[in-house]
Amino acid sequence: MPSTTPAQESAHKSNVIAAESARQSALGAAKLAYNNTPAAWPAYDAAIKAADAAHLRAIIASAAANGLDGPRQTLHDLTGSWT
Numbered sequence: 001m002p003s004t005t006p007a008q009e010s011a012h013k014s015n016v017i018a019a020e021s022a023r024q025s026a027l028g029a030a031k032l033a034y035n036n037t038p039a040a041w042p043a044y045d046a047a048i049k050a051a052d053a054a055h056l057r058a059i060i061a062s063a064a065a066n067g068l069d070g071p072r073q074t075l076h077d078l079t080g081s082w083t
Contacts, residue, residue: 008066015062019055026051053079 030047034040053075060070060083076082 004067008068012062012066012068015066016059019058019062022058023051023055026054049078057083 027048030044030051033047034044056071056075056078060072060075062068063070072082
């Protein structure tokens with residue numbers, strides 16, 4: 001694998017921070033919407049999984065754009081999809 005430049009690594013770090021911020025916002029919204037009832041659990045669970053999948057996809061996209069490897073196996077384990 002070719003080496004990356006400091007600019008690529010910095011850009012990727014910034015993108016990861018932005019992705020984590022978006023994930024935390026989505027998790028917070030899911031927690032606010034959840035009312036601790038069994039009927040609300042499926043929607044809460046789906047929102048958490050969707051936030052995690054979007055987070056991983058953002059990291060994979062940033063990694064690809066910056067010449068790095070991303071967490072594809074983790075995404076596959078979570079969603080069953082490689083992309």
